[in-house]
Amino acid sequence: xxxxxxxxxxxxxxxxxxxxxxxxxxxxxxxxxxxxxxxxxxxxxxxxxxxxxxxxxxxxxxxxxxxxxxxxxxxxxxxxxxxxxxxxxxxxxxxxxxxxxxxxxxxxxxxxxxxxxxxxxxxxxxxxxxxxxxxxxxxxxxxxxxxxxxxxxxxxxxxxxxxxxxxxxxxxxxxxxxxxxxxxxxxxxxxxxxxxxxxxxxxxxxxxxxxxxxxxxxxxxxxxxxxxxxxxxxxxxxxxxxxxxxxxxxxxxxxxxxxxxxxxxxxxxxxxxxxxxxxxxxxxxxxxxxxxxxxxxxxxxxxxxxxxxxxxxxxxxxxxxxxxxxxxxxxxxxxxxxxxxxxxxxxxxxxxxxxxxxxxxxxxxxxxxxxxxxxxxxxxxxxxxxxxxxxxxxxxxxxxxxxxxxxxxxxxxxxx
Numbered sequence: 001x002x003x004x005x006x007x008x009x010x011x012x013x014x015x016x017x018x019x020x021x022x023x024x025x026x027x028x029x030x031x032x033x034x035x036x037x038x039x040x041x042x043x044x045x046x047x048x049x050x051x052x053x054x055x056x057x058x059x060x061x062x063x064x065x066x067x068x069x070x071x072x073x074x075x076x077x078x079x080x081x082x083x084x085x086x087x088x089x090x091x092x093x094x095x096x097x098x099x100x101x102x103x104x105x106x107x108x109x110x111x112x113x114x115x116x117x118x119x120x121x122x123x124x125x126x127x128x129x130x131x132x133x134x135x136x137x138x139x140x141x142x143x144x145x146x147x148x149x150x151x152x153x154x155x156x157x158x159x160x161x162x163x164x165x166x167x168x169x170x171x172x173x174x175x176x177x178x179x180x181x182x183x184x185x186x187x188x189x190x191x192x193x194x195x196x197x198x199x200x201x202x203x204x205x206x207x208x209x210x211x212x213x214x215x216x217x218x219x220x221x222x223x224x225x226x227x228x229x230x231x232x233x234x235x236x237x238x239x240x241x242x243x244x245x246x247x248x249x250x251x252x253x254x255x256x257x258x259x260x261x262x263x264x265x266x267x268x269x270x271x272x273x274x275x276x277x278x279x280x281x282x283x284x285x286x287x288x289x290x291x292x293x294x295x296x297x298x299x300x301x302x303x304x305x306x307x308x309x310x311x312x313x314x315x316x317x318x319x320x321x322x323x324x325x326x327x328x329x330x331x332x333x334x335x336x337x338x339x340x341x342x343x344x345x346x347x348x349x350x351x352x353x354x355x356x357x358x359x360x361x362x363x364x365x366x367x368x369x370x371x372x373x374x375x376x377x378x379x380x381x382x383x384x385x386x387x388x389x390x391x392x393x394x395x396x397x398x399x400x401x402x403x404x405x406x407x408x409x410x411x412x413x414x415x416x
Contacts, residue, residue, distance in 0.1 A: 339397025
């Protein structure tokens with residue numbers, strides 16, 4: 001039951017020792033604030049990184065040719081090799097757990113202003129790929145569509161352009177779909193405008209890229225059947241490293257590369273990279289909890305020490321109450337309530353101040369002046385912090401309360 005007299009007495013005791021109460025509460029306040037700030041900052045950093053790589057398939061890998069480091073089957077060391085079209089069909093047929101595979105070629109152009117439309121000119125990067133490459137690096141379309149399978153099969157002279165290419169070659173708000181542009185002297189019909197992830201960039205910025213069908217690029221740039229890069233996507237639940245290992249084995253067999261030659265194939269695995277990011281932020285969160293909880297625990301010890309001093313100062317008062325018939329449980333409840341009140345008030349103020357600071361940082365770093373919902377703590381984290389405060393606040397007063405409960409009335413009344 002809510003005892004109004006008890007709570008009046010608690011707040012009267014706090015007001016009677018204002019400086020001591022404030023300094024004691026500040027330790028708890030600062031500990032909770034540190035916990036909230038560290039967890040909120042770590043969550044914001046994680047969200048920012050995940051936002052930067054949004055659209056990129058984390059279960060994908062990218063493989064390209066290189067130079068051999070071992071002589072094998074009559075071929076000398078240092079031989080340069082590249083994948084070819086038949087490798088794609090063999091990989092599709094033999095690799096278990098493979099969902100999609102797309103070849104990629106990117107001719108380097110030294111010419112500036114290689115893209116032209118009427119009087120407008122600009123420098124662009126060219127890339128040729130399959131339609132399914134969009135599953136590995138999803139493009140956000142602003143106009144039109146991405147490449148499709150018919151574009152690749154029929155060697156169509158169509159292209160998807162990046163947002164910066166659109167800004168240079170077209171008027172603002174103009175629909176570019178169906179319009180022609182000239183790149184390296186060849187005319188292409190624009191089918192869409194879209195941007196992929198900036199974090200997986202081949203041959204320059206995606207916003208400055210012009211993407212055409214893979215078969216069209218091979219034919220126009222006289223690539224024959226050569227491929228510069230293979231992009232593979234694993235099926236859900238399949239480890240990308242297993243798919244990558246199978247692909248590398250097939251490529252080594254097809255191109256007479258020594259089985260143990262680790263330098264002949266250049267590859268990177270996004271699953272491994274994302275796993276490292278997850279471990280990094282797991283460590284950041286654990287560190288935040290350790291630092292925040294350690295600071296909070298130091299504040300709780302301060303509360304316990306102050307409550308011990310308070311019990312000593314009120315020995316005669318407690319003795320009189322015991323002599324008048326106060327039960328030990330009433331004394332125990334009174335001391336623990338005072339400890340809990342100081343801790344809870346400081347703790348909830350710390351949570352509120354931490355959330356306020358995170359919100360101010362969120363507003364400060366946003367581009368448009370609006371909150372981005374990055375610098376914040378989750379509801380679960382807030383509830384967890386509140387429960388920790390309640391538990392520690394109760395425990396902080398437990399020792400002093402038991403000491404107060406053991407005070408004998410006669411000894412207390414005779415103490416000076």
